[in-house]
Amino acid sequence: MSDLCIIGLGLIGGSLLRAADAAGWKVRGMARSAAVVTAVRDAGFDATSSIEDALADGHALVVLAVPLPAVVGVLTVVARHAAYCRLTDVVSVKQPVAAAVARHTPTARYVGGHPMAGTSASGWAAGSATLFTGAPWVVGSDDGADPEVWAQVAGLALECGAHVVPAGAADHDAAVARVSHLPHLLAAVLASVGGDGGSLAMALAAGSFTDGTRVAGSRPELVRAMCEGNRDALLAAVDDALGRLGAARGSLASTGGLIATIQAGHLARRAFDAARDTARETTEHIDLSTPGALARLRELGHQGARVTALQDTSCHVTL
Amino acid sequence: MSDLCIIGLGLIGGSLLRAADAAGWKVRGMARSAAVVTAVRDAGFDATSSIEDALADGHALVVLAVPLPAVVGVLTVVARHAAYCRLTDVVSVKQPVAAAVARHTPTARYVGGHPMAGTSASGWAAGSATLFTGAPWVVGSDDGADPEVWAQVAGLALECGAHVVPAGAADHDAAVARVSHLPHLLAAVLASVGGDGGSLAMALAAGSFTDGTRVAGSRPELVRAMCEGNRDALLAAVDDALGRLGAARGSLASTGGLIATIQAGHLARRAFDAARDTARETTEHIDLSTPGALARLRELGHQGARVTALQDTSCHVTL
Numbered sequence: 219m220s221d222l223c224i225i226g227l228g229l230i231g232g233s234l235l236r237a238a239d240a241a242g243w244k245v246r247g248m249a250r251s252a253a254v255v256t257a258v259r260d261a262g263f264d265a266t267s268s269i270e271d272a273l274a275d276g277h278a279l280v281v282l283a284v285p286l287p288a289v290v291g292v293l294t295v296v297a298r299h300a301a302y303c304r305l306t307d308v309v310s311v312k313q314p315v316a317a318a319v320a321r322h323t324p325t326a327r328y329v330g331g332h333p334m335a336g337t338s339a340s341g342w343a344a345g346s347a348t349l350f351t352g353a354p355w356v357v358g359s360d361d362g363a364d365p366e367v368w369a370q371v372a373g374l375a376l377e378c379g380a381h382v383v384p385a386g387a388a389d390h391d392a393a394v395a396r397v398s399h400l401p402h403l404l405a406a407v408l409a410s411v412g413g414d415g416g417s418l419a420m421a422l423a424a425g426s427f428t429d430g431t432r433v434a435g436s437r438p439e440l441v442r443a444m445c446e447g448n449r450d451a452l453l454a455a456v457d458d459a460l461g462r463l464g465a466a467r468g469s470l471a472s473t474g475g476l477i478a479t480i481q482a483g484h485l486a487r488r489a490f491d492a493a494r495d496t497a498r499e500t501t502e503h504i505d506l507s508t509p510g511a512l513a514r515l516r517e518l519g520h521q522g523a524r525v526t527a528l529q530d531t532s533c534h535v536t537l
Numbered sequence: 538m539s540d541l542c543i544i545g546l547g548l549i550g551g552s553l554l555r556a557a558d559a560a561g562w563k564v565r566g567m568a569r570s571a572a573v574v575t576a577v578r579d580a581g582f583d584a585t586s587s588i589e590d591a592l593a594d595g596h597a598l599v600v601l602a603v604p605l606p607a608v609v610g611v612l613t614v615v616a617r618h619a620a621y622c623r624l625t626d627v628v629s630v631k632q633p634v635a636a637a638v639a640r641h642t643p644t645a646r647y648v649g650g651h652p653m654a655g656t657s658a659s660g661w662a663a664g665s666a667t668l669f670t671g672a673p674w675v676v677g678s679d680d681g682a683d684p685e686v687w688a689q690v691a692g693l694a695l696e697c698g699a700h701v702v703p704a705g706a707a708d709h710d711a712a713v714a715r716v717s718h719l720p721h722l723l724a725a726v727l728a729s730v731g732g733d734g735g736s737l738a739m740a741l742a743a744g745s746f747t748d749g750t751r752v753a754g755s756r757p758e759l760v761r762a763m764c765e766g767n768r769d770a771l772l773a774a775v776d777d778a779l780g781r782l783g784a785a786r787g788s789l790a791s792t793g794g795l796i797a798t799i800q801a802g803h804l805a806r807r808a809f810d811a812a813r814d815t816a817r818e819t820t821e822h823i824d825l826s827t828p829g830a831l832a833r834l835r836e837l838g839h840q841g842a843r844v845t846a847l848q849d850t851s852c853h854v855t856l
Contacts, residue, residue, distance in 0.1 A: 335743060393738035397734060400727065401746050418838060420716070422709075426720035426752045429752070442796060459730050460782055463722070474765055476765055484728070486728035522737060
């Protein structure tokens, strides 16, 4: 039986508390807010408002489940009370967290993580034990990752119903800029442009607008933390979007046609659907304790592979 | 019992055939494809592949349910076989259809329409009798609209489960550019930018990407027809989006912050949700046969009002 210590009990931390508990982990959560601690306890879980108390069990896997701007503050306490702990996180960017860990808790055995799941709701009450079911969960696989902690983090993800995608921090950040942070930015832009159309436009808005703006309903401070924390990768993604939208504008204004934009988007969306529906057939076993294992995992992750099972430090990867 | 003649039996025309039939209308459909006609007949409906046959009953309300590029072709046949018919349409732009009607069938008693409903699937098989339930259905309310045809088109919309939004053609086109055509363009751009991220990005794509690109799955020729047919209004909406996305880019690059963009989008999305959830309390009765009735309807529609009931040519409007 492993111990898990979750710092932060919002949507993601709170869902992890429920999911890991359901999977048989002995779990303790920490939230600053006394009201949240009471709600968590009322739901039958172990929670505290003291981060020192939460970290008291030096054997627990510690999970940082706070927004990026709060990470350094937590890490300085971890450095004082559990400097050698096993450490992971569920924050939406990986390079800034890895840099903060290297600076503030260099002795922690850190392997980053990021479950790609969420809703536009926030907070403990919005969480669910099934939030991660079927979701990708990135496990940081840069060279130097501790095989034992890697396997524990990946095991946690699998037991929460997710599948594990191995990736380096830089690759992760570039990918999520395109498929998570840019969508949030475009949703905000679309919501504003629609709103500029006034009451008639709002009355006529149907599925395309509702779907396209859904994540604009998320808490602005969380969206900002995630987007601003991935600045360089997001700038590249925004430039790609601006270039494509500008080209569409030019084509519409000059020739009246949008075939290139619409066709490219349609093919990309179809490829996305096809990739998700394709039965994966290649499988590979990788022993994390062998040299080059992390590099091979990153390479497979880059191709869209996932780790679907673990035994000790041996991964079963399917592509 | 009224007769309804639907030219075109794709997703919208086919759904209208089913919904109007269920509401008690005597309905005949026309599709060019023999396979579609067979499928429609097998489902127990009256269908023909001959547009002349379809138009034979001069008393029917004729519905143009073909994509914009096919409208003129249909109108020239209508001009020959049913020049004085009652005529409406379900095409996604209103000014180009009104102009085509004025040019090719000026004697038809035309009142434009646009049900704001759809799915990313297309064709007869994708249709459903409940597609319009709860959807806004714009009924063209420019000066000169025939009150009797207006009431018949609005009645059809209400009987199909939609609510009627009165609007002039130009106002309609400006509004849908923002809440329907721009969302399709942004979905295409987002799908392409995500696809540029390769297999890892696709493996990590979750709700924000899936929702934001959903309508990129729609048939490209239908999306093109709708967007290209609303060129001027769409250019204005694209410029608004480019300006906002460019400002976000500049702010992220210079200060690292996205507060203005994210906050504005969040407030706009919340206002949209609030407008839909608000109980509408003001009601008004408007007799279509009185002078100024259409202008008053347009004015109310501009404020987000809807027609929820009809008796003869008297509308019950709620705001």
